[in-house]
Amino acid sequence: MQLRQSxxxxxxxxxxxxxxxxxxxxxxxxxxxxxxxxxxYAVHPVRCFPWSAPDHHVSLRDxxxxxxxxxxxxxxxxxxxxxxxxQGLQDAGLILSVTAIEAIEEDYEIRCWNxxxxxxxxxxxxxxxxxxxxxxxxxLLLEDVAGDSSGxxxxxxxxxxxxxxxxxxxxxxxxGPVHR
Amino acid sequence: xxxxxxxxxLGLAAAAKPSCAKAPxxxxxxxxxxxxxxxxxxSHHTGLSSHTLRLHGREASPHARPLLxxxxxxRQQHVMDNLVFVLEQALQERExxxxxxxxxxxxxxxxxxxxxxxxxxxxxxxxxxxxxxYLKPYRRRVLSGLAAASVITLRSLVPPYLSGYLxxxxxxxxxxxxxxxxxxxxxxxxxxxxxxxxxxxxxxCQWVRLRLMTVLGELVARDLxxxxxxxxxxxxxxxxxxxxxxxxxxxxSSDTDRLWEFLALGVVDLSLALIxxxxxxxxxxxxxxxxxxxxxxxxxxxxxxxHLHGRHMERLFLRAWWRSSSLTDxxxxxxxxxxxxxxxxxxxxxxxxxxxxxxGACDEFNRIHASWTTFWxxxxxxxxxxxxxxxVLALPxxxxxxxxxxxxxxxxxxVSFLLYTTMxxxxxxxxxxxxxxxxxxxxxxxxxxxxxDSRPQITEIDDPVRLEPVQGRIEFRDVSFGxxxxxxxxxxxxxxxxxxxxxxxxxxxxxxxxxxxxLISRFYDVQGGCIKVDGVDLRQLELGHYRRQxxxxxxxxxxxxxxxLDNIRYGMEGASxxxxxxxxxxxxxxxxxxxxxxxxxxxxxxxxxxxxxxxxQRISTARAVxxxxxxxxxxxxxxxxxxxxxxxxxxxxxxxxxxxxxxxIAHRLSTVRRATRLLVIEDGRITESGPHRxxxxxxxxxxxxxxxxxxxxxxxx
Numbered sequence: 001m002q003l004r005q006s007x008x009x010x011x012x013x014x015x016x017x018x019x020x021x022x023x024x025x026x027x028x029x030x031x032x033x034x035x036x037x038x039x040x041y042a043v044h045p046v047r048c049f050p051w052s053a054p055d056h057h058v059s060l061r062d063x064x065x066x067x068x069x070x071x072x073x074x075x076x077x078x079x080x081x082x083x084x085x086x087q088g089l090q091d092a093g094l095i096l097s098v099t100a101i102e103a104i105e106e107d108y109e110i111r112c113w114n115x116x117x118x119x120x121x122x123x124x125x126x127x128x129x130x131x132x133x134x135x136x137x138x139x140l141l142l143e144d145v146a147g148d149s150s151g152x153x154x155x156x157x158x159x160x161x162x163x164x165x166x167x168x169x170x171x172x173x174x175x176g177p178v179h180r
Numbered sequence: 181x182x183x184x185x186x187x188x189x190l191g192l193a194a195a196a197k198p199s200c201a202k203a204p205x206x207x208x209x210x211x212x213x214x215x216x217x218x219x220x221x222x223s224h225h226t227g228l229s230s231h232t233l234r235l236h237g238r239e240a241s242p243h244a245r246p247l248l249x250x251x252x253x254x255r256q257q258h259v260m261d262n263l264v265f266v267l268e269q270a271l272q273e274r275e276x277x278x279x280x281x282x283x284x285x286x287x288x289x290x291x292x293x294x295x296x297x298x299x300x301x302x303x304x305x306x307x308x309x310x311x312x313x314y315l316k317p318y319r320r321r322v323l324s325g326l327a328a329a330s331v332i333t334l335r336s337l338v339p340p341y342l343s344g345y346l347x348x349x350x351x352x353x354x355x356x357x358x359x360x361x362x363x364x365x366x367x368x369x370x371x372x373x374x375x376x377x378x379x380x381x382x383x384x385c386q387w388v389r390l391r392l393m394t395v396l397g398e399l400v401a402r403d404l405x406x407x408x409x410x411x412x413x414x415x416x417x418x419x420x421x422x423x424x425x426x427x428x429x430x431x432x433s434s435d436t437d438r439l440w441e442f443l444a445l446g447v448v449d450l451s452l453a454l455i456x457x458x459x460x461x462x463x464x465x466x467x468x469x470x471x472x473x474x475x476x477x478x479x480x481x482x483x484x485x486x487h488l489h490g491r492h493m494e495r496l497f498l499r500a501w502w503r504s505s506s507l508t509d510x511x512x513x514x515x516x517x518x519x520x521x522x523x524x525x526x527x528x529x530x531x532x533x534x535x536x537x538x539x540g541a542c543d544e545f546n547r548i549h550a551s552w553t554t555f556w557x558x559x560x561x562x563x564x565x566x567x568x569x570x571x572v573l574a575l576p577x578x579x580x581x582x583x584x585x586x587x588x589x590x591x592x593x594x595v596s597f598l599l600y601t602t603m604x605x606x607x608x609x610x611x612x613x614x615x616x617x618x619x620x621x622x623x624x625x626x627x628x629x630x631x632x633d634s635r636p637q638i639t640e641i642d643d644p645v646r647l648e649p650v651q652g653r654i655e656f657r658d659v660s661f662g663x664x665x666x667x668x669x670x671x672x673x674x675x676x677x678x679x680x681x682x683x684x685x686x687x688x689x690x691x692x693x694x695x696x697x698x699l700i701s702r703f704y705d706v707q708g709g710c711i712k713v714d715g716v717d718l719r720q721l722e723l724g725h726y727r728r729q730x731x732x733x734x735x736x737x738x739x740x741x742x743x744x745l746d747n748i749r750y751g752m753e754g755a756s757x758x759x760x761x762x763x764x765x766x767x768x769x770x771x772x773x774x775x776x777x778x779x780x781x782x783x784x785x786x787x788x789x790x791x792x793x794x795x796x797q798r799i800s801t802a803r804a805v806x807x808x809x810x811x812x813x814x815x816x817x818x819x820x821x822x823x824x825x826x827x828x829x830x831x832x833x834x835x836x837x838x839x840x841x842x843x844x845i846a847h848r849l850s851t852v853r854r855a856t857r858l859l860v861i862e863d864g865r866i867t868e869s870g871p872h873r874x875x876x877x878x879x880x881x882x883x884x885x886x887x888x889x890x891x892x893x894x895x896x897x
Contacts, residue, residue: 046774051781052745053757059774
């Protein structure tokens with residue numbers, strides 16, 4: 001709060017948009033629309049902190065990626081707008097959640113994963129030096145070699161599966177997923 | 181000598197070094213008005229391989245002879261620079277505190293040589309004891325390992341004894357027909373079982389010992405690494421300036437690892453080997469004192485040879501370490517600069533440079549191997565020669581002849597003796613091996629302790645002042661400073677900055693601009709004069725609290741491996757996400773963060789290499805905004821970016837500087853023209869001072885010249 005005041009005091013108040021947008025609508029074109037009085041914009045919701053605070057701090061950007069509104073807390077929105085935003089976020093934030101690890105095989109430079117997700121079995125490869133990354137919201141994040149992070153997210157409860165599949169050296173050497 | 185001659189000529193007391201013997205050791209003397217009365221002008225000419233200093237008297241004219249002419253070499257230049265500075269200050273009737281130039285020269289220029297000498301001069305035993313003190317927290321583990329090793333040692337006495345018993349009391353009498361096999365079979369099998377059990381016990385104890393001690397080695401190495409890294413963070417920037425990165429990395433990683441072998445195996449093995457040698461010596465003498473003495477007599481010679489070889493190996497290990505460290509230097513130098521290497525297509529040259537040092541390191545290590553592989557077989561030949569001597573002396577007695585060599589010897593006793601003899605060579609071998617491991621460990625420990633013993637140059641006084649709140653009034657009063665204690669980078673700099681003022685520091689490279697901001701941040705302490713913050717000497721302030729009041733945005737912003745969020749929150753871990761976003765907005769970093777796939781949670785890689793220079797700069801600015809410092813330092817913050825990015829960063833800076841005391845270093849004068857005042861720094865002095873417009877009015881002034889140059893360059897473009 002003190003910082004906010006300090007930042008405002010140095011003339012940045014105009015740039016901060018603390019208030020919620022007037023309303024959000026999901027229209028027939030399947031897009032999210034921001035309505036501010038007579039002005040309307042088709043916007044994309046962007047999570048500013050997709051892992052640290054996935055349900056807060058959403059930046060609404062137009063097709064030119066210009067920020068049209070910033071929603072620190074969706075609770076500030078009316079019910080319809082909130083629902084529209086949630087739907088928009090759901091569309092924008094597809095990520096596979098790993099429910100079980102079938103096998104992990106190590107090869108030269110790559111590690112091959114066979115996993116179960118809510119959408120069925122999936123296999124992908126990660127670089128040998130790319131360890132699953134712990135994310136602030138809990139669980140681990142994997143990015144495959146294509147950079148296509150189908151972003152399989154392993155729930156914390158499955159971490160023991162990673163450890164047991166990858167052999168004891170992963171944990172004993174302090175290089176396991178918990179540490180990197 | 182030269183310094184004294186010059187001082188004598190000028191009547192300076194500064195060279196009166198012998199006075200130290202009578203008075204307390206304070207070489208500082210004041211020079212001032214007395215010199216000003218003596219002469220009026222100093223001229224300084226640079227030649228091809230030497231320089232000339234002339235001191236002219238009051239009546240300086242083309243025909244008047246100078247008071248003094250001194251020619252000196254390049255090596256003496258640093259010292260002379262100091263003298264010239266002192267004399268010039270004296271001409272201006274200012275008093276300057278003189279240090280002992282000899283001492284400064286030694287501490288400054290000769291520091292690396294002295295450090296290298298320190299490595300070999302410290303007593304090895306002292307290093308060893310200090311290293312062993314790290315075992316204290318693991319006393320129980322050490323004692324358990326020692327107990328297991330003791331059992332192993334004691335057990336090793338059993339098989340030879342039982343073997344001798346079997347030969348003399350069972351096999352011999354049965355073969356001679358004195359006993360029936362059936363009569364002694366139970367005893368015989370019990371003896372064999374005893375031998376079997378003793379081996380089982382040995383392996384069990386060996387497992388316990390290895391398990392406990394290998395883990396212990398890792399634990400101590402970890403403790404040392406922790407202590408070393410923690411200590412590195414307490415050291416001043418001056419320490420890092422004079423140490424190569426590669427050398428420090430080697431100390432934290434490889435050197436602590438090299439201690440493992442000694443701690444895990446050496447400590448227990450060595451102590452037990454010595455105990456075993458004493459015990460076995462006793463047993464051998466007890467079995468047959470004549471033969472026993474033959475085995476024991478060469479030991480002093482053997483240990484002397486091991487000791488001398490150890491000293492030789494120590495020097496070889498030290499050289500090998502320097503070589504190996506220079507190899508790491510090439511890596512830490514080249515890998516971060518790979519872009520430059522590839523841009524200039526210098527890969528081949530760098531490979532050659534690395535190869536040369538690699539060959540050097542390999543040669544040095546091979547020299548070590550050549551030394552110990554020659555020494556070791558020779559030594560063992562001497563030890564095993566004793567076994568041959570035993571046979572020579574024992575054979576007549578075994579054959580039952582009475583001779584001068586002693587009474588007849590039973591086969592069983594001799595078998596036991598031979599087995600003990602075999603065991604006797606093992607501890608000698610261990611002592612020799614351990615000597616090599618110990619040398620390796622002590623030379624690594626030397627280097628680790630060298631860093632641990634380095635004292636921070638910047639320290640806090642016992643009862644520091646905490647300024648709350650910091651207003652941001654900065655005063656430089658006759659500040660002098662040199663990084664190596666010899667060459668003066670700042671010479672009598674004085675200025676006062678009021679809270680909220682923005683000061684632009686401009687001038688040619690190497691003039692001392694960055695040194696001024698380093699002194700404000702108290703990365704270094706002044707060597708002459710003082711710096712005051714809100715009227716309090718900077719050295720009296722609580723260091724951590726003060727540094728939190730100073731924000732920096734540097735030319736090459738440094739981001740750590742981690743997310744953008746982590747980097748912005750680096751100075752304020754507890755900042756909320758709202759605060760982070762607000763700070764990023766001020767720094768124009770919000771948009772670039774949102775455009776990344778993982779937003780603020782995007783990991784930026786080592787040094788932020790996944791981002792452009794402008795993006796890194798804005799995130800670094802957001803970090804400074806979040807810290808909300810009272811004193812802000814902008815060191816060429818916009819010099820490495822394109823015009824559009826510069827505009828955005830400049831916007832961020834304009835917002836950031838409001839309400840703070842700001843020092844901005846800039847070569848692009850357009851970025852500091854809005855400063856309240858500009859200080860032109862040249863050759864360690866302030867040559868011009870005032871607002872932009874005033875400085876432009878100075879005919880022939882440096883600022884005006886720089887401005888015109890930049891203007892014409894801009895026009896040309």
